[in-house]
Amino acid sequence: MAPTAVSNKLKATHRKQFQELQEAGEKGERERTMTLHRLFPLRLRQTIAQVRLLHGSGCGHQLEEVAMEPELRKETSVFRTQVNDPACQSERHLGQYYTLPTSHLHTIFPHGLPARYQQQVKTFNEGCVMVRQPALELISYLKAADYSKPAVRYLLYGLKGSGKTMSLCHTIHYCSTQGWLVLHIPDAHLWVKNCKELLPSSYHTSRFDQPIEASNWLRNFRTTNERFLSKIKLRQRYTWTKRESTEKGSPLGELVDMGVSRVKSSSDVVGAVLKELRLQAAETEESEGFRLAVAIDGVNSLWGRTTIKKEDKSPVAPEELTLIHNLRKMIDNNWCGGAVIATLSQTGSLYSPSSAYLPKELLGEEGFDSMDPFIPVPVSNYSEKEFESCYLYYLDRHWLQHPHSKTDEGKKEIIFLSNRNPSVLERLCAFL
Amino acid sequence: MAQNACILSHRQNLHGDLHIPESLCWGLQSTTFSKMAASITGLLKPWTPRLFLVRWSRYNPYYLEPEPRKELYNMPETELTTEQKEERELKAVRPIKATTNSTTSSVFNDPVLSKFVNMMMRDGEKILARGILTQTLESLKRKQVEKYHKAPQGKKAEIECNPYAIFHQALENCMPVIGLASIQKGGKFYQVPVPLTDNRRRFLAMKWMITECRDNKNRRTLMYEKLSQELLAAYSKEGNVIKRKHELHKMAESNRAYAHYRWW
Numbered sequence: 024m025a026p027t028a029v030s031n032k033l034k035a036t037h038r039k040q041f042q043e044l045q046e047a048g049e050k051g052e053r054e055r056t057m058t059l060h061r062l063f064p065l066r067l068r069q070t071i072a073q074v075r076l077l078h079g080s081g082c083g084h085q086l087e088e089v090a091m092e093p094e095l096r097k098e099t100s101v102f103r104t105q106v107n108d109p110a111c112q113s114e115r116h117l118g119q120y121y122t123l124p125t126s127h128l129h130t131i132f133p134h135g136l137p138a139r140y141q142q143q144v145k146t147f148n149e150g151c152v153m154v155r156q157p158a159l160e161l162i163s164y165l166k167a168a169d170y171s172k173p174a175v176r177y178l179l180y181g182l183k184g185s186g187k188t189m190s191l192c193h194t195i196h197y198c199s200t201q202g203w204l205v206l207h208i209p210d211a212h213l214w215v216k217n218c219k220e221l222l223p224s225s226y227h228t229s230r231f232d233q234p235i236e237a238s239n240w241l242r243n244f245r246t247t248n249e250r251f252l253s254k255i256k257l258r259q260r261y262t263w264t265k266r267e268s269t270e271k272g273s274p275l276g277e278l279v280d281m282g283v284s285r286v287k288s289s290s291d292v293v294g295a296v297l298k299e300l301r302l303q304a305a306e307t308e309e310s311e312g313f314r315l316a317v318a319i320d321g322v323n324s325l326w327g328r329t330t331i332k333k334e335d336k337s338p339v340a341p342e343e344l345t346l347i348h349n350l351r352k353m354i355d356n357n358w359c360g361g362a363v364i365a366t367l368s369q370t371g372s373l374y375s376p377s378s379a380y381l382p383k384e385l386l387g388e389e390g391f392d393s394m395d396p397f398i399p400v401p402v403s404n405y406s407e408k409e410f411e412s413c414y415l416y417y418l419d420r421h422w423l424q425h426p427h428s429k430t431d432e433g434k435k436e437i438i439f440l441s442n443r444n445p446s447v448l449e450r451l452c453a454f455l
Numbered sequence: 456m457a458q459n460a461c462i463l464s465h466r467q468n469l470h471g472d473l474h475i476p477e478s479l480c481w482g483l484q485s486t487t488f489s490k491m492a493a494s495i496t497g498l499l500k501p502w503t504p505r506l507f508l509v510r511w512s513r514y515n516p517y518y519l520e521p522e523p524r525k526e527l528y529n530m531p532e533t534e535l536t537t538e539q540k541e542e543r544e545l546k547a548v549r550p551i552k553a554t555t556n557s558t559t560s561s562v563f564n565d566p567v568l569s570k571f572v573n574m575m576m577r578d579g580e581k582i583l584a585r586g587i588l589t590q591t592l593e594s595l596k597r598k599q600v601e602k603y604h605k606a607p608q609g610k611k612a613e614i615e616c617n618p619y620a621i622f623h624q625a626l627e628n629c630m631p632v633i634g635l636a637s638i639q640k641g642g643k644f645y646q647v648p649v650p651l652t653d654n655r656r657r658f659l660a661m662k663w664m665i666t667e668c669r670d671n672k673n674r675r676t677l678m679y680e681k682l683s684q685e686l687l688a689a690y691s692k693e694g695n696v697i698k699r700k701h702e703l704h705k706m707a708e709s710n711r712a713y714a715h716y717r718w719w
Contacts, residue, residue: 424617427562
């Protein structure tokens with residue numbers, strides 16, 4: 024009886040102040056904590072936390088927990104947030120790290136994360152991603168878009184090592200948790216260089232197939248989108264050889280399995296899969312529909328040059344490769360019910376200067392005309408707050424071990440050496 | 456005489472302010488009165504800076520060593536001892552040698568690590584050697600931090616995650632206490648146990664570590680992987696380098712009868 028009476032009293036008397044707090048909460052975390060400090064002594068704040076726990080559910084619950092927790096822990100964990108769902112993250116979580124659940128890591132990102140980040144996940148025994156402004160902006164655009172209209176193209180660009188791929192992965196996590204079908208090409212540069220086997224395409228005489236890359240990608244696609252494989256049915260009959268064909272109405276999973284096992288025709292299977300998804304994403308979402316997210320890292324390789332050579336040593340143009348040809352069709356905005364999120368990348372690109380990072384320079388004339396119109400999203404180096412957050416995270420994970428790196432002098436030196444560039448900072452702190 | 460005068464002026468032009476009394480150092484090799492005169496006049500001349508300041512391996516003894524550490528310059532007047540005050544006054548009048556390219560005033564500068572990098576370097580490729588060292592430190596840290604995060608709460612305090620601490624401790628564990636010198640007595644050469652200076656001990660430890668990692672590794676393992684394995688083994692007093700140190704100690708112990716052949 025007593026606890027409920029107490030809680031009822033609190034509900035009655037503190038409701039106004041609760042509303043005040045909620046308004047203050049929109050302004051930002053710092054102001055929020057200041058208001059809390061101003062309005063309540065510590066004990067009352069703790070009781071309010073309990074009251075909110077009684078009220079809360081879902082998103083709102085998590086948000087309130089966030090407001091209470093950093094302050095209760097006396098600013099020791101300001102760099103972390105417990106809101107692990109990208110849909111619920113907002114500006115107040117900027118600069119904070121959220122944890123990727125291990126199950127999601129294995130299913131959504133079998134091939135998407137950068138190599139150094141995968142090493143970091145293995146070392147720290149957890150995968151934490153920083154909530155940054157470009158990713159939040161992209162997610163807000165995805166939330167606000169109209170999916171009965173043609174697909175919108177988003178392009179992440181920025182300096183080398185500024186966090187384009189990680190922002191893309193953050194957005195993919197959002198799309199996956201919202202139940203979209205994610206078509207993630209982790210690095211399109213790998214499809215235009217170092218090709219061990221190049222087969223002439225059976226479907227079209229002047230094109231070339233890349234069986235190894237295609238079958239690898241299909242395998243990872245199968246891991247990512249297990250639940251859609253049985254739901255989506257094919258609209259067309261596909262004949263592979265005189266004896267083999269996939270019938271109309273059979274599930275997509277059968278097609279993908281065929282592509283993985285029959286490596287020779289895997290590039291054509293990829294083309295078929297892309298075509299089916301493009302046609303079926305346009306449907307409304309009553310029972311059968313789904314939203315399609317095409318995520319391509321290193322999109323500038325689709326219109327550049329390749330280092331692959333034919334047998335007579337003449338270079339292969341990108342359009343002569345089946346995979347690239349089909350991917351270009353996906354990027355055209357003539358289909359509805361999804362979005363295309365792309366990243367520019369100079370790092371793996373061929374025949375482009377290392378100082379180039381802007382869309383016009385990296386995409387070239389042809390690429391820019393194909394991508395036009397698109398929404399550019401710039402990704403910059405860490406701001407001061409983000410740097411602080413990263414520094415505290417490394418300290419928390421026992422990654423900064425040099426005794427001088429924990430002093431002010433050392434910190435100033437780290438800022439000077441890395442210029443707050445995320446990848447340079449990561450490589451610097453690796454040996455400090 | 457005229458010829459000697461030519462040599463005199465030529466010498467002065469070549470060495471100028473950096474003229475070292477070579478004749479004095481090299482004993483009675485080719486001492487002539489003119490050369491002695493040249494060296495003394497070289498010293499008496501006032502020092503003027505050269506056009507291009509270059510660090511030679513041989514400097515005039517009155518050149519002082521450079522001090523790269525920042526904290527010594529930030530100390531206020533009161534904290535200085537008399538020696539340090541004298542040093543500061545001396546620095547105002549005397550010229551200072553140029554530093555090598557690898558000295559930094561960074562807080563992360565470590566002379567032992569710089570020495571190790573120089574010993575690993577081949578054909579003057581310092582960038583490659585430094586890169587290997589940073590990769591070694593990173594891989595050491597990764598292994599230890601992974602172990603740390605997977606260990607239960609009670610065992611966490613025992614795991615050393617600092618790669619610098621591991622490196623220094625491993626090197627110390629590899630340093631021999633006593634060495635052998637080849638001394639000739641009565642026509643034969645004997646291996647005589649001899650005390651080693653600190654520099655020599657450090658040099659031997661580093662040399663053994665590097666040769667061990669270069670020779671006894673699989674063709675496919677990279678240098679930084681093998682180095683990190685050996686350093687971790689040396690930290691826990693196992694591994695081939697520690698074995699080599701123990702063998703040296705055993706040899707010295709077995710040759711103790713010849714210890715009297717040492718005269719210093």
